[in-house]
Amino acid sequence: MPKKIIVVKIGGSTLGKHDTTLVDLVELQKQGNSLVVVHGGAQVASDWLARLSIPTSFVDGLRVTDAESLKVVTAVLSGLVNKELVVAIQALGGRAVGLSGCDGNLLWTIMKNPELGYVGEIVTVDPAPLKLLLKESYMPMVAPISFGSVEGRVMLLNVNGDAAAGEIAAALTADKLIFLTDVDGVRDASGRVISRLNITEARALLRSEVATGGMVPKIEASIKALATVSTVHIIDGRMSHALPSVIAGESERSQLGGTSIVPG
Ligand SMILES: Nc1ncnc2c1ncn2[C@@H]1O[C@H](COP(=O)(O)OP(=O)(O)OP(=O)(O)O)[C@@H](O)[C@H]1O
Numbered sequence: 001m002p003k004k005i006i007v008v009k010i011g012g013s014t015l016g017k018h019d020t021t022l023v024d025l026v027e028l029q030k031q032g033n034s035l036v037v038v039h040g041g042a043q044v045a046s047d048w049l050a051r052l053s054i055p056t057s058f059v060d061g062l063r064v065t066d067a068e069s070l071k072v073v074t075a076v077l078s079g080l081v082n083k084e085l086v087v088a089i090q091a092l093g094g095r096a097v098g099l100s101g102c103d104g105n106l107l108w109t110i111m112k113n114p115e116l117g118y119v120g121e122i123v124t125v126d127p128a129p130l131k132l133l134l135k136e137s138y139m140p141m142v143a144p145i146s147f148g149s150v151e152g153r154v155m156l157l158n159v160n161g162d163a164a165a166g167e168i169a170a171a172l173t174a175d176k177l178i179f180l181t182d183v184d185g186v187r188d189a190s191g192r193v194i195s196r197l198n199i200t201e202a203r204a205l206l207r208s209e210v211a212t213g214g215m216v217p218k219i220e221a222s223i224k225a226l227a228t229v230s231t232v233h234i235i236d237g238r239m240s241h242a243l244p245s246v247i248a249g250e251s252e253r254s255q256l257g258g259t260s261i262v263p264g
Pocket residue numbers: 010011012013039040041042043161162180181182183185186187188210211212213214215216
């Protein structure tokens with residue numbers, strides 16, 4: 001089997017503890033695939049913010065990352081969540097190295113919207129550290145923390161995990177970009193899962209606001225990544241062996257379908 005570069009975003013709700021994701025990642029690595037994992041974990045960060053009694057404000061339903069929150073989010077995502085994932089992969093016999101978007105110049109961002117605080121929008125990706133790790137057969141596990149310049153000062157910036165996965169997949173010209181999430185795929189206005197979407201249809205879904213909330217950055221990231229990646233899949237990470245099934249192309253014959261987003 002030819003060696004494939006596969007970028008996998010694992011969502012906070014499917015961080016691998018209750019499903020087969022981590023076992024599948026190790027198995028796919030053993031089969032010779034080059035895997036890059038980008039993880040979420042916003043819920044774990046929220047839990048810690050609450051434990052530390054750091055108040056959270058929202059603008060239009062979106063969390064504002066202030067200076068105090070940024071410290072906790074960085075510590076939790078690139079510390080606790082990232083290291084627990086790395087250790088879990090190693091415990092299963094896999095080879096993993098954890099890093100964040102700050103490490104090795106991976107994700108350079110600018111502050112997206114000052115109203116939302118220290119949240120970065122990706123400007124450049126330097127995939128060199130990922131390539132180095134893949135060359136040595138490690139699975140890089142990327143925490144969604146980046147760095148960028150704010151009013152002339154270079155600092156940490158939070159970044160959306162879906163956007164990070166999309167930009168990383170594009171920079172690596174990955175064979176596949178797969179989002180593992182907590183729904184069975186992208187749903188249409190009647191609630192049915194759409195098995196295949198092209199870019200035009202995906203844009204229409206965003207415009208019509210049928211896709212909202214956490215689905216929006218996934219679709220936006222997919223559209224951008226499709227400039228170099230041939231297929232993107234958004235699948236239910238809670239289903240057993242969703243990942244190897246979609247990689248083997250079995251999804252159309254099984255219940256694991258999810259949504260494939262294609263260029264044309
Ligand atoms: N059209 C749609 N089809 C499917 N899901 C949708 C749609 N519109 C909005 N959603 C929401 O998007 C959610 C998935 O995004 P969410 O950000 O919650 O998860 P995640 O990205 O996998 O995890 P995390 O953000 O913690 O990394 C679904 O649970 C669903 O509520």
